[in-house]
Structure formats: C-alpha cells, structure tokens
Amino acid sequence: MKLSGAAPGHLVAKHPLDIVQIDHTLADIMLVDEVFRHTIGRAANELAIRDGREMIDVSRIEQARSSVF
Numbered sequence: 001m002k003l004s005g006a007a008p009g010h011l012v013a014k015h016p017l018d019i020v021q022i023d024h025t026l027a028d029i030m031l032v033d034e035v036f037r038h039t040i041g042r043a044a045n046e047l048a049i050r051d052g053r054e055m056i057d058v059s060r061i062e063q064a065r066s067s068v069f
Contacts, residue, residue: 011051019051026064 013019024046031040044064048057 013051016050017057020057021049021051023047023049027061031063 011019024044027043027045029043031043032038033040040063042064043061046058046060046062048059049055050057
C-alpha cells in the first residue's frame with residue numbers, strides 16, 4: 001500500500017477493506033469436556049475491524065493455543 005501524499009505514518013485506504021485491524025484476545029470462558037467436565041482450555045476471540053469505521057467484519061471464537069498467547 002502506498003502513502004499518497006499523506007503525513008508520515010498515515011495510510012490512505014481507497015477501498016473499504018484496504019485496511020483491517022485484527023485483534024486476538026483471551027476470553028474469560030473456560031472450555032470443558034461434555035461428559036466429565038474436565039477443563040480443556042480457554043477460549044480466544046478473534047476480531048477483524050475495519051480501520052476508521054469501528055465496525056466488526058469478522059468475529060471468531062476458538063480454543064486458545066498456549067503457544068500463541
């Protein structure tokens with residue numbers, strides 16, 4: 001993506017999905033086994049947010065991998 005005459009450090013989006021911020025956050029939810037209720041792990045929430053629009057385009061909840069966080 002090129003800076004087109006903007007101040008240093010600013011990106012200019014020509015199309016709605018040119019700039020998207022992605023956030024990975026651990027949720028305060030513990031995943032448990034259905035039968036024995038043993039703890040499997042924590043859930044992670046992944047969001048893709050359009051820059052400047054404050055609109056969530058994608059939301060995904062998955063089991064967090066300890067190596068990621």
